[in-house]
Amino acid sequence: MSDEKVNRRWVLMSIGVLLNGAVALLIATPLVGYLLGPIRKNGGYNSWIDLGDVSQFGLGETRLASFVNPNSVPWDGETSKAAVWVRRTQDQKFQVFAINCAHLGCPVRWFPQSELFMCPCHGGVYYADGSRAAGPPPRGLFEYPYKVQNGKLMIDGGQMPTLATTASVRKESSECTG
Amino acid sequence: MHRIKQIYEWFDSRLQLSKPVIEAATHSVPRNTASWWYVFGSASFVLLLLQIATGILLALVYVPSAGEAWNSLQVLNQQIPLGWFLRAMHGWGSDFMVAVVLIHMAQVFLFGAYKFPRELTWILGVFLLLMTLGMAFTGQVMRFDQDAYWGLGIGASIVSRVPFVGGRLVDLLLGGPIIAGPTLSRFFALHVFVIPGLMLVFAGLHLWMVLVLGINDWPMPGRIVKRSTYLQEYHELTKRDGIPFVPDAVWKDLVFAAAVMFAVVLCAAFLGPFGPTGVPDPTIIQTVPKPDFFFLWLYTILSFLPENLETPFILIAPALGILFLLALPLFAGEGEKHWKRRPIAVLSITVLAVGFAVCQHLGTYTPWSPEMQAWSGDTLPVRYVHTATPLGRQGQIVFQDKQCRNCHMIGGVGGQRGPALDGVATRLTYDQLVRQVLQGGGNMPAYGKNLSPAEVTALVSFLETLHPEGQRPARDASQQYISTGELDPKQPGAQ
Numbered sequence: 001m002s003d004e005k006v007n008r009r010w011v012l013m014s015i016g017v018l019l020n021g022a023v024a025l026l027i028a029t030p031l032v033g034y035l036l037g038p039i040r041k042n043g044g045y046n047s048w049i050d051l052g053d054v055s056q057f058g059l060g061e062t063r064l065a066s067f068v069n070p071n072s073v074p075w076d077g078e079t080s081k082a083a084v085w086v087r088r089t090q091d092q093k094f095q096v097f098a099i100n101c102a103h104l105g106c107p108v109r110w111f112p113q114s115e116l117f118m119c120p121c122h123g124g125v126y127y128a129d130g131s132r133a134a135g136p137p138p139r140g141l142f143e144y145p146y147k148v149q150n151g152k153l154m155i156d157g158g159q160m161p162t163l164a165t166t167a168s169v170r171k172e173s174s175e176c177t178g
Numbered sequence: 179m180h181r182i183k184q185i186y187e188w189f190d191s192r193l194q195l196s197k198p199v200i201e202a203a204t205h206s207v208p209r210n211t212a213s214w215w216y217v218f219g220s221a222s223f224v225l226l227l228l229q230i231a232t233g234i235l236l237a238l239v240y241v242p243s244a245g246e247a248w249n250s251l252q253v254l255n256q257q258i259p260l261g262w263f264l265r266a267m268h269g270w271g272s273d274f275m276v277a278v279v280l281i282h283m284a285q286v287f288l289f290g291a292y293k294f295p296r297e298l299t300w301i302l303g304v305f306l307l308l309m310t311l312g313m314a315f316t317g318q319v320m321r322f323d324q325d326a327y328w329g330l331g332i333g334a335s336i337v338s339r340v341p342f343v344g345g346r347l348v349d350l351l352l353g354g355p356i357i358a359g360p361t362l363s364r365f366f367a368l369h370v371f372v373i374p375g376l377m378l379v380f381a382g383l384h385l386w387m388v389l390v391l392g393i394n395d396w397p398m399p400g401r402i403v404k405r406s407t408y409l410q411e412y413h414e415l416t417k418r419d420g421i422p423f424v425p426d427a428v429w430k431d432l433v434f435a436a437a438v439m440f441a442v443v444l445c446a447a448f449l450g451p452f453g454p455t456g457v458p459d460p461t462i463i464q465t466v467p468k469p470d471f472f473f474l475w476l477y478t479i480l481s482f483l484p485e486n487l488e489t490p491f492i493l494i495a496p497a498l499g500i501l502f503l504l505a506l507p508l509f510a511g512e513g514e515k516h517w518k519r520r521p522i523a524v525l526s527i528t529v530l531a532v533g534f535a536v537c538q539h540l541g542t543y544t545p546w547s548p549e550m551q552a553w554s555g556d557t558l559p560v561r562y563v564h565t566a567t568p569l570g571r572q573g574q575i576v577f578q579d580k581q582c583r584n585c586h587m588i589g590g591v592g593g594q595r596g597p598a599l600d601g602v603a604t605r606l607t608y609d610q611l612v613r614q615v616l617q618g619g620g621n622m623p624a625y626g627k628n629l630s631p632a633e634v635t636a637l638v639s640f641l642e643t644l645h646p647e648g649q650r651p652a653r654d655a656s657q658q659y660i661s662t663g664e665l666d667p668k669q670p671g672a673q
Contacts, residue, residue, distance in 0.1 A: 038349045038360070045355035066461040069356050076358040077245025078459035079327065099463055104480060105331035107463040109550060114580040115628045120466040121332075122481035123546045123585075123595045125623045133623030138485050159355035160331070162338030164345035 042165055045071050051086065051153040057094070062087040062110050062128065064099075070158050084144060084155065085110055085117070087128065094153060097130050098142035098161040105162065108141065117141065138163070202389055203428075206420035208412075210396035212427035215289070217434035218282035219388070223381060224435040225275040228442065229313075230374065232268040240320070242366035244359040244458070247322040251454045266446035272314055274442050276472045279310050284527055290515025291394035293403045297507035299387040302380050304503045309377045311472070316369035318470045322362055323454035328467030330357045330365075332480075339489045357460075392416065393423075397515035404512055466550065474541025475534055481546040545594035548584040552592045559589035562643065573640025576633045580625065588644070596622055603644045603651035610652075611638045 051065045065086045072080030085097040085108075097117075099107045106121035116133060117126040124135035131140040142161035147154050159165055190196045239258055241250040254261035283303065286292060292300035315333075319326045330352070337351050338344040353360030395415055421427060456465060469477050483491055517524050549556075558574055566574060577583065585595035592598075606614060615634055618624035629637070645651045658664075 038353050039346045042345055071355050073359045075243045075245045078457055079244045079358040081461045083461040105335040106328055106467055109463055111581050118548045120547055120550055123548055134621045162335050162348055164338035
C-alpha cells in the first residue's frame with residue numbers, strides 16, 4: 001500500500017465493506033424480528049377459555065379442571081394441555097387458581113381434608129382461598145379472571161402464569177373473605 | 179510399508195500439516211508440568227468429544243418434537259439395540275464432564291494458572307464452564323419428561339423475576355406463552371447447534387493458548403509472577419529443564435482420559451440411563467419434580483432463601499459471581515501462585531466445596547418438601563397407639579387426616595418440613611400447642627379455619643402424649659399456681 005492514506009484501492013475496499021455492512025443490516029433486521037417473534041405484551045396471548053359446565057363444580061368444593069391451551073401447535077402433544085384449580089364458593093362465585101406455585105411454578109396439590117394447597121418442590125403452602133399460608137412463595141396463588149356464560153365457566157388465560165404476567169398478578173383479591 | 183509411506187507423502191505434500199502438527203506435539207514443556215495434577219483439562223476435552231459422538235448417535239433416533247420426544251426415548255430405551263446404553267453414556271458422560279470441568283477449574287485456580295500471561299485462557303475457560311452447565315440444563319430439557327417440564331417452569335419463573343422485561347424474557351425462553359412444542363424446539367437448537375458450536379470454538383482457542391503460552395509451570399512458594407519478567411523466566415525454564423510434550427508428558431493425560439472414559443462406560447453399563455420419568459402432561463400433578471444431579475445445590479438454595487432476599491439473590495448473585503470469575507485474572511494477574519501463600523484462595527475453594535457438598539446432600543433428600551403421601555401412607559408407632567385414650571385416638575386420626583404428617587415426622591417417618599414431633603410435649607405446653615395449631619407460625623400454616631374446636635382438643639390431647647418415657651410433658655408453672663395456689667415442688671426452680 002502506498003503512503004497516501006486515501007488511494008483508489010482503499011476507496012474500493014471501503015465501498016465493498018460498506019456494501020456488505022448494508023446487506024448485513026438488511027438481513028439482520030428480519031432475523032432479529034423473527035427471533036423476537038414470540039414476545040407479546042402482557043395478556044397478548046390470553047383469550048376466554050371454556051372450562052365446561054358450571055354444574056361439574058360442586059358448591060364449596062375445589063377440584064382440578066383441565067383445558068387445551070388455545071395457543072397450541074399440532075406437535076405440542078401432551079403439553080398443549082393445562083390445568084387449574086377451580087373453587088366454587090357460592091352459586092355463581094368461583095375462584096380459579098393456577099396450579100403453578102407462585103414461588104417457582106411447580107404444580108401445587110389440593111388436600112380437601114386440611115383445606116390446603118401444598119407444593120412438592122420447596123414446601124410452599126396456601127389456604128383454600130389461595131392466600132399464602134407458609135413457605136417461600138412471595139404471594140398467594142395466581143388467580144384467573146373468570147365469567148359464567150350460558151352455564152359455562154370461562155377463564156381469561158392462555159399464558160403460563162408467572163410473577164411477570166400482570167393478568168395473573170392480581171394480588172390476593174379474596175384476602176378479606178377469610 | 180513403502181506403499182503406505184507413498185500415500186502419506188501424497189497427502190502431506192498437499193496438506194502440509196505434518197510439520198506444524200509434529201512441532202506442536204513435541205514442543206518443549208517444563209519438566210515439572212508433567213504431573214498427575216495437570217490431566218483434567220485434556221480429560222474435559224476428551225469428554226466433550228465423547229458427548230459429541232454419543233449425541234450424534236442419539237440424534238439418529240431422537241425426535242425433537244414435544245409430542246414425540248418422550249416416546250422416542252422409550253423406543254431408544256426399550257427397542258433399539260443398545261439404545262439404552264447410548265443414552266446412559268450420554269447422561270453419565272454429562273455428569274462426568276461437569277465434574278471434571280469443575281475439578282479442572284479448582285486446580286487451575288489453586289495453582290495460580292490464571293495469572294499472567296494466561297488471563298484470557300482463564301476467561302474463555304469461565305465461558306466454557308457456563309456452556310458446560312448450559313449443556314447439562316438443556317440436556318435435561320431434551321429428556322422432555324415431567325422433571326424437564328417442571329424444570330422449565332422453574333426456569334421461566336426465575337426469568338419472570340427480572341424487573342420490567344421479565345414477561346418478555348419468559349416469552350423468548352419458552353418460544354411462546356406456555357411450555358410446549360416451540361420450547362423443546364428452541365432448546366434442541368441450543369443443545370445441538372448453538373452451544374456445542376460455541377464450545378468447539380472456545381475450546382479450540384483455549385487449547386491454542388495453552389499451546390502458544392505454554393503449560394503453567396509448577397508453582398513454588400516465593401516464585402512471584404511479574405509481567406515484566408515472567409515470559410523470560412518461563413522461556414529459560416523450558417530451555418533449561420524442558421521435555422517434549424509428546425511423548426514425555428502426554429502419557430499421563432492419555433492414561434487419565436482412558437480411565438475417565440472407562441468410568442463413564444462402567445456407570446452407563448451398570449447404572450443405566452436417566453429416565454425419562456413420567457410423560458410431560460401438565461395435568462398430571464401427582465409429581466415431585468427434581469433437577470438433575472448438578473443442579474441439586476440450586477434446588478437447595480432456592481428453598482432456603484428468605485422470601486425478601488430471593489429475587490435479588492437469584493438475579494444478582496450469579497451475575498456477580500460470573501463477573502468476579504471473569505475479572506479475577508485482571509486484578510490478580512501477578513503475584514504468588516503457590517497455594518501455601520494464598521490463604522484466601524484456599525479458604526474460598528474450601529468454603530465453596532463444603533457449601534456445594536452440603537447443598538447437594540440436602541438436595542438429594544429435600545427435607546423442605548412435604549411428603550405428599552405421608553398422611554395416608556405412614557403408620558404411627560405402636561407405643562403411641564397402644565396407650566392412647568379414646569380422645570387421643572381421635573387426635574391421631576385428626577393428625578393423619580389433616581396432613582400434619584406430610585410435614586412432621588413421628589417415629590422417624592413422615593415429612594421433614596417441620597420439626598419431628600417425638601418429644602414435642604416436652605417443648606411446648608398444652609396452651610402453646612393449641613396456639614401453634616390454631617395460628618401456625620414459622621413455616622406452619624394456621625389451622626384455625628380448618629379445624630373444629632373438638633378436633634383441636636383431640637389433636638392436642640394426642641400431641642401431649644408425645645414425650646419420652648419417664649420424661650414429663652412441659653407445663654406452665656403459673657397455671658398450676660393459679661389453680662392450686664402452690665407451685666409444683668417437682669418443677670426445677672420451685673422453692
